[in-house]
Amino acid sequence: MSYTRPCSKCGERISLRQMPAGQWVAFDVSTEESHICGVKNKPDISVKLKSKKKPKQVNDSIDLGYEDNNEREESKIYDNSSGIHYCIDKAIKEKKRIFIDYYSEYNDESTSREISPIKKYKYKSNNYLQAYCHKRKAERNFLTKSIESATEINKKKTKIKLGKPNTKIIEKMKQENNPYKANDNTQNYVREYKRDLKDTEGSFSSFGGVIIIWLIIGTVLSFLFG
Numbered sequence: 001m002s003y004t005r006p007c008s009k010c011g012e013r014i015s016l017r018q019m020p021a022g023q024w025v026a027f028d029v030s031t032e033e034s035h036i037c038g039v040k041n042k043p044d045i046s047v048k049l050k051s052k053k054k055p056k057q058v059n060d061s062i063d064l065g066y067e068d069n070n071e072r073e074e075s076k077i078y079d080n081s082s083g084i085h086y087c088i089d090k091a092i093k094e095k096k097r098i099f100i101d102y103y104s105e106y107n108d109e110s111t112s113r114e115i116s117p118i119k120k121y122k123y124k125s126n127n128y129l130q131a132y133c134h135k136r137k138a139e140r141n142f143l144t145k146s147i148e149s150a151t152e153i154n155k156k157k158t159k160i161k162l163g164k165p166n167t168k169i170i171e172k173m174k175q176e177n178n179p180y181k182a183n184d185n186t187q188n189y190v191r192e193y194k195r196d197l198k199d200t201e202g203s204f205s206s207f208g209g210v211i212i213i214w215l216i217i218g219t220v221l222s223f224l225f226g
Contacts, residue, residue, distance in 0.1 A: 004029060005075040008101050008149045010037040016099070016112075022135060024099075024112055075099075079149040087150040088129060091117045091157070097134070099151040102142060106173045110148065111135075116157035120144065123167055130165040132158045141165050 002017035007026065014026045014035045026035040033041040078087045091098045098117060103110045113135040120129050126143060133140040139162050 003075055003153070005077050005099075005151055007035065007037065008077065008079055012037075012040070018114075022137075024114065024135075026112075075151050075153065077149055077151045081145075084147050084150045085120075085144070087152060088117050088120065088144070088147075091152070092119065095157045097153045097155045097157055099153055100142070101148040103146045103148055105143070105146060114153065115140070115142075116160075118157075118162050119165075121165055123165070123170060128165065128170070130162065132160055132162060134158070139166060141167075141170060 002015055004013055004015050006012065007014045012035070013029050015029050016024050016026055018024055027033060028035050028041045031041045076087075078084050087098055090096075097114055099112065099114050101110060101112050113133055115131040115133050118130045118132065120127060122128070127145065129142045129144050129147070131140055131142060132138075
């Protein structure tokens, strides 16, 4: 499975192809070369021949990802907030899938994935999208503001039924990614360190006092009997 679209970073047309393991990889159109922004590879003649010899698809939405000047329909990509929400709403209404570029604050990384949007909802002042992720083969809840781009796909959404959004995962991620939690732990450590230091200083003070007393007694005895 593959389709073409503009690269969300450099704008060049790319062929997104799904690998046997399920991940999506970007190639330069009409080549077998992985797409690298700023590097343009010349079309491969053998790849063009493959596109001419490819069998006709029953479903016109399936694109092998090769250059075909006679028949092409670009997938529409949205990379601004209003466009992304429009793409999501349209996919939910028409029961279609979309392809998104998503930045995860939890993992601090950007990923591309094909999803079946189920519904948008608000949870603790943040807007989320409940969806079935075809990359992870499981439910995912995406922070809508972290979706960097969305692309329409002419494929029906998954038939897998999802229940209510799993907000427990959201809470767990928030707790693990909460900077204030780390600060609290640091403050507790500092308090314990200060308390231990104070106890140690108290012990040294007591020990020093005993030494001074013995020195005074020794001086007095040497004066009396010396």
